[in-house]
Amino acid sequence: MPTKIEKDAVSGTMTTGHEWDGIRELNTPLPKWWLWVFYACIVWSFGYYVFYPSLPGVTGWLGWSQRAELEERMAAEHARVKPMLDRIRATPVAEIARQPELASFAVAGGRAAFADNCAPCHGAGGAGAKGGFPSLADDEWIWGGDLDAIQRTVAFGVRSAHADTRQSQMPRFGLDGLLTPAQISDTAEYVLSLSGRSTVPAAAERGRAVYAEQCVACHGEGGRGNQELGAPSLADRIWLYGGDKAAIERSIQAARGGVMPAWTGRLDEATIRMLTLYVHQLGGGR
Ligand code: HEC
Ligand code: HEC
Structure with a gap:
């Protein structure tokens, strides 16, 4: 409810003329210096927007944009690694493992791909996680720990939707009344x-x-x-x-029936090979 603007007796500050349930609002404006910094930021942002653009299609007055720069750097990076990826695609994993330069490139690539795709289930560094996600860093293997076995598991998964999936189903002895x-x-x-x-x-x-x-x-x-x-x-x-x-x-x-997704089709062949070599060298590879 609007009231008269007057000096508040207790604080000596002017009121704004707003009152709620008998409580009157004091008029305490922002400090001038703060306001001017705020306005200056708004003015600055226009310049920033023009010279440092990130919107698609806008390249700014200097003909430069963050997006174009990202694309350029990505293209340069792709060009840099393409010959290596082509070699990996053309070389069986066992052969890659025998070529030190190619193998160390593959393990580094596999490490990055693992962190993106596999760590949510298998844990950082393949340490495994509770609830059926096996450690990939020990030498206990469910489906086999040589390069071919790992590659097959990664490519086609376990109980996955892929036609070539690894498949094995333990009977549900209790639920299906097979055992008391x-x-x-x-x-x-x-x-x-x-x-x-x-x-x-x-x-x-x-x-x-x-x-x-x-x-x-x-x-x-x-x-x-x-x-x-x-x-x-x-x-x-x-x-x-x-x-x-x-x-x-x-x-x-x-019975548990844990599912490991198939990665073929989702990741390209070079990435699957790099993951295979990475997992293999985690400690338990055979
Ligand atoms: C959605 C969770 C999930 C993701 C993501 C996942 N896995 Fe698995 N993985 C599993 C489960 C569950 C098993 C165990 C399957 C079983 O019970 O046989 C498994 C098993 C494996 C095995 C076999 C281990 C053994 O002892 O034989 C390998 C190798 C493997 N995963 C590698 C990977 C790699 C590499 C990636 C990333 C590209 C990945 N996994 C992503 C859930 C996952
Ligand atoms: C048809 C093959 C098959 C038969 C028969 C079978 N199992 Fe299994 N069992 C498996 C598979 C495959 C797994 C892997 C876990 C899963 O189901 O995802 C497993 C997992 C287990 C596990 C969990 C192991 C872990 O590391 O947590 C136990 C315990 C187990 N079985 C005990 C038994 C017992 C006891 C019997 C007999 C009453 C039995 N199994 C019969 C295939 C079988």
Whole structure:
């Protein structure tokens, strides 16, 4: 509600004439120096806009634009690396690995592509992440750690939408009623015993029989795993989904079926080869 503009008795400042519920607004304008800096910035911005343009099509009075410069630099960079990328496209990965200059170029390119495309799932430096994203830096391999195996996994994925995907499906023993909860518990106990962690020998013994019937075809004798089938080792202490009893029971109950996307078509052939060499040298390559 508008009121009279007058001097406020307490502060000695003029009021603005605005009042809300008995509270009157004091008129305290911005300091002059601040206002002038503000106006100066606006004036400056027009000059800046003209001489330092970033809008498409605008090249400014000096015939220079940030966009054109970016394009020029990118073109120069592409021209610089093109011969190397062409060589990588034309050379099988095993052969690239034998040529030090080409290999170090490929590993550097692979490192950059990995950070962009793979690290969200596999962690920085391929350290792996909870929930089924394997470490690529250890020497445990689900599908194989030589150059050809890695290249195939990266190109076509695992349980991906690509026709050539790696494919293997563990049965859902609990959900589909293939095993009773008691059998699942016993089998989990046996799986624990494979890495020396079972505390109930009688249950592990019962689980051994179930394992021999239901699991050995994929996970192998003593749980050593099978790379042909992408069945991970159950005997080392490296786990995709957790190695305590509850997590193992959940794996048997529902199976997990993690998905690794196919990269062929999304990344070009040279990038896939560079990624293969990068992953291979992370520490566990065979
Ligand atoms: C959406 C998440 C995701 C992304 C992104 C992803 N991966 Fe994977 N990757 C997985 C999963 C899940 C597995 C495990 C599949 C399984 O259970 O067999 C896997 C498995 C792998 C394996 C096989 C490991 C082994 O032990 O045999 C390699 C190699 C691999 N990824 C490389 C890559 C590379 C290189 C990239 C980037 C181009 C990438 N991944 C991006 C989820 C992902
Ligand atoms: C048809 C092949 C197949 C059979 C049979 C099978 N598995 Fe698997 N299992 C797999 C595959 C493939 C995976 C990889 C994880 C996934 O499903 O993504 C796996 C994963 C697991 C895991 C998780 C491992 C981890 O690192 O977290 C456990 C535990 C497991 N299986 C136990 C069993 C047990 C116990 C049985 C028998 C009751 C069994 N599996 C039968 C193929 C099989």
